[in-house]
Amino acid sequence: MKKMALHWKILLGMFLGILVGLLASGFGAKELVIDWIKPFGTIFINLLKLIAIPLIIASLIKGVSDLKDISKLSRMGGRTILIYLTTTIVAVLLGLLLGNLIKPGTSINEQTRQELLDGYSTDASGKIEMAMAQKDQGPLQPLVDLVPGNIFSAMSDNTNMLQVIFFVIFFGIGLILIDPKKAKPVTDFIDGLNEVILKMIDMIMLGAPYGVFALLAALIVESPSWDLFKALLWYSVTVLLGLIILILVFYPLLAKTFAGYKYTKFFEGIAPAQLVAFSTSSSAATLPVTMERVHEHMGVDEEVSSFVLPIGATVNMDGTSLYQGVAAVFIAQAFGIDLSLGAQLSIVLTATLASIGSAAVPSAGMIMLVIVLGAVGVPEAGLALIFAVDRPLDMVRTITNVTGDATVSIIVAKSLGLLGKPHVRELDDYYEKESVAT
Numbered sequence: 001m002k003k004m005a006l007h008w009k010i011l012l013g014m015f016l017g018i019l020v021g022l023l024a025s026g027f028g029a030k031e032l033v034i035d036w037i038k039p040f041g042t043i044f045i046n047l048l049k050l051i052a053i054p055l056i057i058a059s060l061i062k063g064v065s066d067l068k069d070i071s072k073l074s075r076m077g078g079r080t081i082l083i084y085l086t087t088t089i090v091a092v093l094l095g096l097l098l099g100n101l102i103k104p105g106t107s108i109n110e111q112t113r114q115e116l117l118d119g120y121s122t123d124a125s126g127k128i129e130m131a132m133a134q135k136d137q138g139p140l141q142p143l144v145d146l147v148p149g150n151i152f153s154a155m156s157d158n159t160n161m162l163q164v165i166f167f168v169i170f171f172g173i174g175l176i177l178i179d180p181k182k183a184k185p186v187t188d189f190i191d192g193l194n195e196v197i198l199k200m201i202d203m204i205m206l207g208a209p210y211g212v213f214a215l216l217a218a219l220i221v222e223s224p225s226w227d228l229f230k231a232l233l234w235y236s237v238t239v240l241l242g243l244i245i246l247i248l249v250f251y252p253l254l255a256k257t258f259a260g261y262k263y264t265k266f267f268e269g270i271a272p273a274q275l276v277a278f279s280t281s282s283s284a285a286t287l288p289v290t291m292e293r294v295h296e297h298m299g300v301d302e303e304v305s306s307f308v309l310p311i312g313a314t315v316n317m318d319g320t321s322l323y324q325g326v327a328a329v330f331i332a333q334a335f336g337i338d339l340s341l342g343a344q345l346s347i348v349l350t351a352t353l354a355s356i357g358s359a360a361v362p363s364a365g366m367i368m369l370v371i372v373l374g375a376v377g378v379p380e381a382g383l384a385l386i387f388a389v390d391r392p393l394d395m396v397r398t399i400t401n402v403t404g405d406a407t408v409s410i411i412v413a414k415s416l417g418l419l420g421k422p423h424v425r426e427l428d429d430y431y432e433k434e435s436v437a438t
Contacts, residue, residue, distance in 0.1 A: 010275040013209035014216055021220025030221040038218035041279075044211025047204045048276075048285035051197060053155050053164060055288050058194040059306035060168040065175040065187050079415060080308050083408045084316040085352065087254075091246060091318040091400075092351045095325025096344050098242045104234035104326070105333020165310055201288040208272075208289075212279035219391065235330050235386065239393050242322045243400045247274075251407040259414035269298035270406045277398040281391065283313040286402050293406070300409050301418035308412050312405030319400030323393065324351040324372050327386055332378045343376040350376075 004012075024033045148154035148163035155164055175183045255261035273293045277286040287309065295305040328347050332339050339347075350372045373379070413419035 009209040010212055010272060010279075013211075013213035014275070014279065017213040017216030018220055020213070021217040024217070024221050033217050033221045037214045039214070041211055041214030041216075041218055044204075044207055044214070045280050045282070045285055047207070048280060048288060049282075051200055051204065051288050052284050054193075055197050055201070055291065056164055056310045057155075057168055058190055058197050059291060059302075060165065060310050061172045061175070061190050062187070062194050062302070062306055065172045065183070065190070076304065076307060076412060076416060079412050080311060080408065081315075083411055084312060084404075087250075087318050087404055087408065088316065088321045088352050089348060090250065091242075091322040092325045092348045094242050094245065095239075095322035095351075096329060096347060098238050099326045099329030099333075102234060102238045102241075103333060104238045105330040105335075197288075198292065201292055205272075205289065208276060212275065215279045232386065235326070236393060238330070239323050239326050240396060242326060243319055243393075243396050246318060246322065246400050247403050251403050254407050255410050258411045259419060261410060266298075269293055270403060273402050273406070274399045277402040278395045281394045281398050283317075283398055283401045283405070286398065287313045290402050290405060294409050298406065298410065299420045300413040301420065304413040304416065304418050305409050308409040309405050312408060313401075316405055316408065317397075317401050318404040319397030321351050322400070323397055324369050327369055328372055328376060328378060330386070331373065332376070335379060337378055339376060339378075346376055347372060 020037070021033065024030055146163065146166050148167060151164070151167045154167070175186060252261075252263050252266050255266050256263065270290075270293055273286055273290040276289045277283065280286055283290075290313070291305055291309050294300045294309060295302050325347055328351075329339065329344075410419060
């Protein structure tokens with residue numbers, strides 16, 4: 001009998017998690033799920049976060065040093081950033097277009113709006129304070145924040161990935177510029193470290209079905225009442241429609257047009273990473289899986305995947321950008337504010353820049369949204385309106401971000417002649433052996 005593929009196991013875990021969460025909510029057993037099931041989901045996310053920084057260090061140093069010369073690094077880096085910026089701008093424009101066409105904010109009445117504001121004003125004020133701290137730092141502060149004062153301090157926090165990436169690229173360039181004989185011991189060590197980390201990812205993924213089961217069961221029992229979700233139905237539909245267009249139409253079309261990638265082949269390759277992204281709501285936590293799928297299952301050469309994907313997990317937030325466009329229009333409509341064309345163009349610019357600075361962790365887009373709202377004169381307190389449905393939408397936004405990263409890596413690899421056939425390790429056989437052993 002053929003063994004069930006990993007992505008089917010993850011889907012089964014998601015289904016059972018939703019079922020258990022609904023049953024627990026119906027029978028008053030929420031505490032049971034929170035106390036005895038949710039911790040396993042937290043452990044799974046922590047394992048993925050645990051491996052994220054070591055993976056970036058090993059894979060990105062290997063990717064940069066394997067380029068052999070600075071000109072090749074420049075070509076790859078320039079194309080990567082240009083494509084990432086292009087897809088981000090498209091995402092914001094799509095969000096604004098859908099927000100103006102569907103007009104989700106006009107469906108919220110005064111009573112519902114007041115309930116949401118009262119219920120989430122504390123959470124919203126916390127995000128506003130964090131955003132204001134960032135806004136008051138000055139226009140060049142993101143450039144200052146890019147360079148770490150202490151690399152070990154930067155590596156201690158997954159939200160400082162840009163600083164780690166800066167150091168690693170700097171380190172990799174140093175390896176390119178020194179005598180190859182002196183660089184060889186370091187590159188040999190990095191190669192071995194990279195293989196160990198990939199094996200650790202394989203082992204972590206053995207627990208993926210159980211991790212997503214626990215995460216979704218906990219999400220269901222902790223969700224607000226259905227009455228609040230009904231009030232925000234049109235907003236959710238608008239965001240989801242935009243994200244689905246990006247995932248199912250825009251990215252596959254780009255892969256087909258620029259890399260000749262077949263639609264079914266594209267989703268067969270990226271599906272497990274999408275499912276992990278959905279359950280963790282973190283591009284950074286999903287990065288180990290994304291890198292494994294893109295290189296081993298989608299045929300992107302390792303020197304491309306190890307360079308493009310870590311950068312994408314930090315600066316390419318297409319799902320977040322689209323959501324910020326929709327959310328800004330939605331909140332403005334809810335408050336009866338008419339956004340001019342100039343204001344909406346300002347949203348495009350601000351949301352694009354905000355997505356670059358957004359941390360690759362759950363709900364980071366909420367903080368950056370405050371800056372977007374402030375840029376067009378929409379009351380930041382309106383953030384509270386969308387708190388009720390942010391987490392479920394955040395899960396789909398993360399799928400979009402991860403899919404966009406994979407798409408850009410495919411296009412960059414194709415443009416450099418580094419897209420070939422998948423070098424698939426037989427992971428299902430590996431999982432089966434490990435399951436028997438344990």
